[in-house]
Amino acid sequence: MGREDQTWMSEFILLGLSSCWETQVSLFVLFLAMYLMTVLGNFLIILLIRLDSRLNTPMCVFLSILSFVDICYINSTVPQMLIHFLSAQKSIPFYSWVLQLFISLAMSSTEFFLLEAMAYDRCVAVCRPLHYAVIMHGGLCLGLAAGCLVAGFMNSLMQTIIFQLPLCHKVVHHFACEMLAVLRLTSVDISFKVMVAISGFLVIMLPCFLVLFFCGRIVAAILCIHSAQGCHKAFVTCASHLIVVSMCFGTAIFTYLRPMAGSSAEQKMVTLFYAVVTPMLHPLIYSLRDKEVMSAFRRVLGKLSDKG
Secondary structure, eight states, rough: HHHHHHHHHEEEEEEOOSSSSHHHHHHHHHHHHHHHHHHHHHHHHHHHHHOOOOOOOOHHHHHHHHHHHHHHHHHHHHHHHHOOOOOOOEEHHHHHHHHHHHHHHHHHHHHHHHHHHHHHHHHHHHGGGGGGHHHHHHHHHHHHHHHHHHHHHHHHHGGGEEEEGSOOEEEEEESSOHHHHTTTBBBBOHHHHHHHHHHHHIIIIIIHHHHHHHHHHHHHHHHHHOOOOHHHHHHHHHHHHHHHHHHHHHHHHHHHTTTTTTTTTHHHHHIIIIIIIHHHHHHHHHHHHOOOHHHHHHHHHHHHHHHO
């Protein structure tokens, strides 16, 4: 964009979810409660893993990073949405808009790569349990976590260059700065949209294929276990992660593989589920289905009650 276009596009108008004041107040209360639950739940997961040395395992390290990513992701979109619910003028400055897109893209991309790393961890735990500690050593876990963050931020940086393109208008039929909503503002040729599609494939579909590959290895290993108790233990080990993977990749694929098929309202609902509901459910899914996390939670509560 030239300097004149940047001045003209000094802010954007978000139409949000509803124009009815009563509905907006109700949505404010609902999403504020969900936001607080998400931040509190993910913060407790991080705190619990830091306080209990028994949770110093690769999976729990990845889980703590996932919780941190979820906190950053929801803080990039929901606070602005909450403010707009109670505001008459639902505008957002240009640079705030760019920052929101950059952070949300970076965190969501990091989450996809992180889920892939967690699937690999579960695959090693089930398929090669005797060599698990040797394979999933601290250096590898640190390298995988750092690689997920670097890849996520690199993808976000490449996609955020969309703001160097000419924008047609500043009214956005969305509640947040979301890539498909931004693409509707541009007057670009098909080549840039192809680049975004390729980037989406590398960030969403490639990790999804690898996750499915690891899941296939896990299922094959479970079928080879003759003990019913062993099968149950292996399944419980992977069940919570499979639920999270299904929610995250399912919503992303539904949104980005059929961008022109769904209506704007439909895409808003899917984005809401991914941006608000999924981060809120992550701590519940992992903590309720993981006996080690629940045991650690009871131990920490016991220590706190003894001190009190």
